[in-house]
Amino acid sequence: MIVLQIVLTLAGLYIIRIYMPPLVSLGILNAGNLFGFAAGGGLALLGVFLNVIVNSVKRQLEGGHRKPTIIILTAVTALAVAFLVAFFGTLASIVSHSHETATDQTTVIVLGCQIRGSKPSGSLRARCTAAAMYLEEHPDAVCIASGGQGSDEDLSEGQCIYNLLTEKGIDGSRIYIEDKSTNTDANIANSVKIIEENGLSKEVAIATNDYHEKRAEMICEKNGLTAYSIPARSTKWAKPTWFTREVFGVWAQLL
Numbered sequence: 001m002i003v004l005q006i007v008l009t010l011a012g013l014y015i016i017r018i019y020m021p022p023l024v025s026l027g028i029l030n031a032g033n034l035f036g037f038a039a040g041g042g043l044a045l046l047g048v049f050l051n052v053i054v055n056s057v058k059r060q061l062e063g064g065h066r067k068p069t070i071i072i073l074t075a076v077t078a079l080a081v082a083f084l085v086a087f088f089g090t091l092a093s094i095v096s097h098s099h100e101t102a103t104d105q106t107t108v109i110v111l112g113c114q115i116r117g118s119k120p121s122g123s124l125r126a127r128c129t130a131a132a133m134y135l136e137e138h139p140d141a142v143c144i145a146s147g148g149q150g151s152d153e154d155l156s157e158g159q160c161i162y163n164l165l166t167e168k169g170i171d172g173s174r175i176y177i178e179d180k181s182t183n184t185d186a187n188i189a190n191s192v193k194i195i196e197e198n199g200l201s202k203e204v205a206i207a208t209n210d211y212h213e214k215r216a217e218m219i220c221e222k223n224g225l226t227a228y229s230i231p232a233r234s235t236k237w238a239k240p241t242w243f244t245r246e247v248f249g250v251w252a253q254l255l
Contacts, residue, residue, distance in 0.1 A: 001050065001051055001054070004047075004050065005047045005048065005050045005051065006047065007047070008043055008044070008046050008047030008050065009043075009044045009047030009048055010047075011040075011043055011044075011047075012039075012040045012041060012042070012043030012044025012045070012046070012047060013040065013044055014040070015036055015039055015040030015043060016036065016037055016040035016041065016044070017040075018036070018240045019032070019033040019036030019037055019040065019240055019241055019244075020033070021237040021238065021241075022237075022238050022241045022242075025237075028238075028241065030241065030245050031244070031245045031248045031249075032240070032241035032242055032243070032244035032245030032246075032248075033240075033241040033244070033245075035244055035245075035248070036240060036241065036244060057069065057073070087247055090247045090250050090251065091243060091244075091247055093214060093250070094211060094213075094214040094215075094243060094246050094247065094250065095243070096214075097213045097214035097217060097229060098210035098211060098213055098214070098229070098231050099210075099229065099231065100229055100230060100231055101228045101229045102134060102205035102206075102228040102229060102230045103228070104138065105138075105141065105201065105203050105204060105205040105228055106138070106140055106141045106142065106200070106201050106203075107141070107142060107144070107195060107200045107201045107202070107203065107204045107205070108131055108134060108135060108141055108142070108143040108144070108204070108205045108206075108207055108230065109143075109144045109146055109187070109188070109191050109204050109205070109206050109207065110127055110128060110131045110143060110144070110145050110146060110161050110165075110207040110208075111127065111146055111147065111184060111187050111206065111207065111208040111212070111216060112124070112145075112146055112147015112148070112156075112157030112158060112160075112161065112181065112187060113127060113147070113157065113208075113209075114150075114153075114157075115150070115153040115154070115155070115157055115160050116152070116153075117152070117153070117154050118153075118154040118155060118160075120160050120164060122235070123209055123232070123234070124157065124160065124161070124164070125164065126209065126232035126233065126234075127161075127207050127208055127209065127232045128161055128164040128165055128168070128207075129168070129232065130207050130230050130231065130232040131143060131161075131165065131207035131230060132164075132165055132168040132169070132170055134205060134207065134230050135165070135170050135174065136169070136170070141174070141205075142174045142175070142176065142200065143165065143170070143174055143175045143176070144175075144176045144177075144178055144191045144194055144195070145157075145158045145159070145161035145162045145165065145175055145176065145177050145178065146158055146161070146178040146181055146187040146188075146190065146191050147160070147161065147178070147179065147181055147187065148179055148180050148181045148182050148186075149179065150182075156177075156179035157179075157181075158177040158178050158179035158181075159177060159179060161175075161177075162175050162177050176194050176198070178190045178191055178194055184212075184215065184216060184219055185219055188216070188219045188220055188222075188223050188225070189223055191204075192223050192224065192225065195225075202224065202225050202226060203225075203226045203228070204220060204225050204226070204227050204228070205227075205228050205229070205230050206220065206227050206228070206229060206230060207230040207232065208230075208231070208232065209231065209232050209233075209234050209242065210231035210232065210233055210234055211234055211239070211242040211243045211245075211246045212242075212246065213229045213231050214246065214250060215246060215249050215250050215253055217229070218250065218253050218254075219253065
């Protein structure tokens with residue numbers, strides 16, 4: 001029992017540890033690392049109080065409460081198993097969509113991401129780098145730079161994407177700016193309008209972070225587009241937080 005308690009406690013602390021870097025480095029606190037902290041904390045507490053819990057269950061079973069105790073334990077176990085199956089099944093799908101699938105699509109959509117004042121975030125730079133490489137390799141492709149301007153941003157994300165791409169040598173005449181969107185759903189919906197107005201292909205290559213490709217492709221499908229991936233690789237220390245957050249993002253999209 002003591003060995004199991006130590007294992008559970010250390011496992012819980014390790015989970016907390018791997019979800020900590022985005023909060024410490026960038027002040028990021030979202031559904032991904034919140035879930036990680038809750039899961040890790042719960043596992044660590046289970047380890048600490050395992051002996052108390054086991055003894056309490058034994059007393060309930062031996063004290064004339066056998067049937068309701070078994071029902072509660074069965075229900076809790078079933079819910080936990082169902083959640084884990086759904087969670088890791090969704091996570092596996094997100095990971096499977098995080099690899100490049102774009103080949104010769106001529107419409108590229110670069111999805112906006114946070115700007116701090118006028119400084120693009122690392123994620124937005126990575127998206128633009130991935131898009132620029134694809135556009136260089138496919139000179140017939142055009143690009144939609146999609147993203148509006150937040151209250152703490154000095155320019156729209158669409159304009160920032162345009163600036164970054166042209167700095168990398170992409171001709172500005174190949175870039176359409178969409179600067180009204182405030183989330184991924186709006187990014188795609190507003191990009192569809194540009195596609196239809198300019199007779200662009202509805203087979204699109206989505207330039208976004210690897211963890212974001214699955215949900216972006218789901219939204220594209222909802223808007224009548226066929227999407228392929230140009231993934232920007234996320235940093236290793238942030239992967240647990242972002243990939244976990246996307247599980248809940250995909251569930252929200254399904255709902």
